[in-house]
Amino acid sequence: MKVFTFYTTLVLWAMVAIGAQSQNEDTSNSVEELMELKEKEIQQEKDMLKLEIELIHKRMDNNSITKEEAEALKVEAAEKRALNIENRVAIIDNKIALLERNGANGGKGDSSHLIINIGKANSENERNFGVSVKTPKRKVVYDKRTTSGPVLAFGLNNAITEDESLNDSDFEIGGSRFFEIGWTWNTRVFENSNWLRVKYGFSFQFNGLKPTDNRYFVDTGDETELQTYPLDLEKSKFRMDNLVIPLYFEFGPSKKVEHKDYFRYTTHNQFKIGIGGYTGINYSTRQKLRFREDGETKKEKLKANFNTNNFVYGIGAYIGWGNASLYAKYDLNTIFKKNAVDQRNISLGLRFDLD
Secondary structure, eight states: OHHHHHHHHHHHHHHHHHHHHHHTTSOOSSHHHHHHHHHHHHHHHHHHHHHHHHHHHHHHHTTSSOHHHHHHHHHHHHHHHHHHHHHHHHHHHHHHHHHHHHOTTSSOOOOOEEEEEESSOOTTOOOSEEEEEEOOOOOOOSBOOEEEEEEEEEEEEEEEETTOOGGGOSBOTTTOEEEEEEEEEEEEEETTEEEEEEEEEEEEEEEEEOBSTTEEEEEOSSOEEEEEOSSOEEEEEEEEEEEEEEEEEEEOOOEEEEOSSOEEEEOTTOEEEEEEEEEEEEEEEEEEEEEEETTEEEEEEEESOTTBOSEEEEEEEEEEETTEEEEEEEESSOSBSSOSSOEEEEEEEEEEEOO
16 A cells, blocks of 8 residues: 555656646746746755655565665666756756846746646645646836726715705705716826825716606706606606716825835825816716506606706815725716706715725
């Protein structure tokens, strides 16, 4: 049984050798990586020789071979492993010479390859036995002044009506909501400081209004006005969908994190303030009604222009900590083009910048 175990282990080590040879077909990113690879392959051959010698000793202890035959087999195994080391090291030395002569991009570049690990954990804390896939390492940018990521915001929505307060609003405070999703780029303004950043990108804004007192919007041709619906409404919701380009100046402290070959500024767990605005288009306006008629619940979806302004623009601001902020935005354009009384959309909620 012990002999079978050693034979099985030897076969697995042979698989390692095959994997290592396949690995040698790839070009490493740097001379340092190739030097590390050379040391690993030398150690692999030494470990394999150690296993072979232990197996020879087992065979001798079981009287399968004589002491003289064992010594001859050990010499043969040592010579074979020495030649393997010589050949495998030569391949890597040639790659190092090619890399030093032509630069980091002189070879083919890295490609993914399979690694089988058996034995003690190595310096990279790889498992004693397992299979892993090594992917090419990308070149790290020393100073990355621009980062990017998604932005998400949601909260309460309403409309500011000329000569009226929000207390007298025609829309439900809790039922009127907004949602925003987009992508932003964050660029550091100054070379050696990150206290001022510029955030820009694109966002989809969905601004909803829920009229009070069983009313809905009606386009009369001259104006768009709220009228009482002839049946009892279970739901009345008016929504404007905008595509905008935001631009914000963000202020606040940050922490500089330095690594061996690059550094980054991080605003994680840091206070921040953003002030700016947005401009874009209203690409869709719709109204949803739900009511009961003849004992049945019915729905009506109306998609039209409703005389809303096609061009939208406004101001916004946020204040927060880390990725989360309290967020407010206000449309400077009126909601409707021809109405005698101006109404402008306003939103207040939470914002999450995940760049």
